[in-house]
Amino acid sequence: MNGRSGGYLVVVGLGPGEALFLTPQAQEALEQAEAIYGYMPYLDRVPVREGQQRFASDNREELARAGAALAHAASGARVAMVSGGDPGVFAMAAAVIEAIDAGPPEWRALDLSIVPGITAMLAVAAKTGAPLGHDFCAISLSDNLKPFELVEKRLRLAAQAGFAMAFYNPVSKARPWQLDRAFEVLREELPGDVPVIFGRAVGRPDERLRVLPLANARGHMADMATCIIVGSVETRTVERPGLSTLVYTPRRAGPR
Amino acid sequence: MNGRSGGYLVVVGLGPGEALFLTPQAQEALEQAEAIYGYMPYLDRVPVREGQQRFASDNREELARAGAALAHAASGARVAMVSGGDPGVFAMAAAVIEAIDAGPPEWRALDLSIVPGITAMLAVAAKTGAPLGHDFCAISLSDNLKPFELVEKRLRLAAQAGFAMAFYNPVSKARPWQLDRAFEVLREELPGDVPVIFGRAVGRPDERLRVLPLANARGHMADMATCIIVGSVETRTVERPGLSTLVYTPRRAGPR
Incomplete structure (x- = not known):
């Protein structure tokens, strides 16, 4: 995630619970972000950092949350989306890519990355x-x-x-x-x-x-x-x- | 793994490659061990620590490796077995438990734990x-x-x-x-x-x-x-x- 000049979206797997499952890659992605999006209980696991915006949402609003994070990243911000477990297993990665698939062309040009985690x-x-x-x-x-x-x-x-x-x-x-x-x-x-x-x-x-x-x-x-x-x-x-x-x-x- | 008076065996998932996938739980397990067992390329990913014994083995020797690690732990040592990816997915955890199932009764009394990792x-x-x-x-x-x-x-x-x-x-x-x-x-x-x-x-x-x-x-x-x-x-x-x-x-x- 270093060295990017423009905005990006990184979908971060937090693992199944406590910080002892959080990989160094996930840790770094959380530290570098200007804004963090996520379902409230997952966002609550991320320590509050000064100057970092936080956008909590309800569990059932996955596509809306994905769209908001993508639009924010497309505006030039370093955006992280947090997911419990692994984002690729019944979690946010598919919702984000569905949103890209159905969204405006500029979302396809976005720097998107996914940080795996320990799934449940x-x-x-x-x-x-x-x-x-x-x-x-x-x-x-x-x-x-x-x-x-x-x-x-x-x-x-x-x-x-x-x-x-x-x-x-x-x-x-x-x-x-x-x-x-x-x-x-x-x-x-x-x-x-x-x-x-x-x-x-x-x-x-x-x-x-x-x-x-x-x-x-x-x-x-x-x-x-x-x-x-x-x-x-x-x-x-x-x-x-x-x-x-x-x-x-x-x-x-x-x-x- | 802290606070154990006797020996133990911990099977540690290293994740798929570089240290950026290694969880803090896995890191701690590697630091605490007196002896580390594993297939050679996985063992090579673990930094050498002074006073820590290392036992490398061939890929096809899974049951023998499991038995050696169990016997070592049963003798009172803090033993780690390293596994690529997640130890529970086509890796060492099943081999270790097969060895326990077929082994001497004292292996069932052993403190066994498994540290999950990012599987491939x-x-x-x-x-x-x-x-x-x-x-x-x-x-x-x-x-x-x-x-x-x-x-x-x-x-x-x-x-x-x-x-x-x-x-x-x-x-x-x-x-x-x-x-x-x-x-x-x-x-x-x-x-x-x-x-x-x-x-x-x-x-x-x-x-x-x-x-x-x-x-x-x-x-x-x-x-x-x-x-x-x-x-x-x-x-x-x-x-x-x-x-x-x-x-x-x-x-x-x-x-x-």
Whole structure:
């Protein structure tokens, strides 16, 4: 981001919570910016710096937020947009590029860069072992932007493929039943003893982890801050006396 | 990692290359260790510290390396195992837990922790836009530990599910034809204009990126240091005069 004469937009991944996940690249991008845009709880994680403008917005205003940041950058400012986790995984990078795709030609000439971050599923996986140690997929359970029939189809095909799965956006006030339905679909495709991990607020002081078999997984066990990992038929658990159970998916798969 | 009286093993994700991706958590884990184990090129990225032992090993010796590090930690030492990218994604975390699962009971009593890192697909995605902006999967193309028929099945199901895909371990000297076969399989399932990204050594000085349609993707365009992203039918490109093409998968999917 150094040496740019004009304005730019950098989309910065903050990682899953505390500063111990913030990369030096992200740190530098935040320090260099004249203006920072973001969903309020993410912006709150960035220390206030003198002379740096801050624009907080609501979670549902992603395209409007992207457009405001792009217009600001196009006016010649050094603008950062903050995103939880990794901006490229169910976060702001796609919204920004959608806005560029649909926006005025000058936005295409903008210096745009994206700073990756630790996405939630990697933090949850690390806390529990290596449940994503072999082939896996990441699915948003939100049906705000796709029909839930498509979610169900993807869940079935992912189970048939033998992927471990990470679920983003598992529930919200407006989507109370979708996660329970997802577990139901998976119970039709997978054995009931497949391990399911609920990782809430991983990397934050109120972090909570829970591992239980698919047969017992229920929607009320998650909230908006939860990332869920469902194992494949290959996923195993290792019990440890006095320590948390490890969950891992071996590197070897298929017929022996 | 502070305040432990006994030995421990911490598996540390270095991210995809240069130090600008190394999280403060990973940095601290490397500083605290008495001994560091790892595949040689990863170990070479860690600055030499006085009094810190270093144990480099070959890429194919993952289980042996895991066992040596576990035995060392069980003897009371503060041991770090380094891994490129994220240790939980086709890397050392699963090998370590496999070794614990098969090893002596005292290894289960060990203080084990895993420090996540930026995995290759996130760095490649960030460099090109947001190709993983919607549902996606990650597949190892190596048939060292699974039959290639299983890889083919997963590719077909992933294409049918509408996932964007990231390929790890796309080729090696011992696996020269697998990537070409993977592209062939995908051309049977997906339109030829789906964007394919070859990201080589992203985050390192010799980084190279290439975007081309699936119809033109060939195995010789990748080597062992390449991570490949194949878009879904929804993935779009944005041409920019004088700048690299952006690739993104919109957040909206399915019938409009």
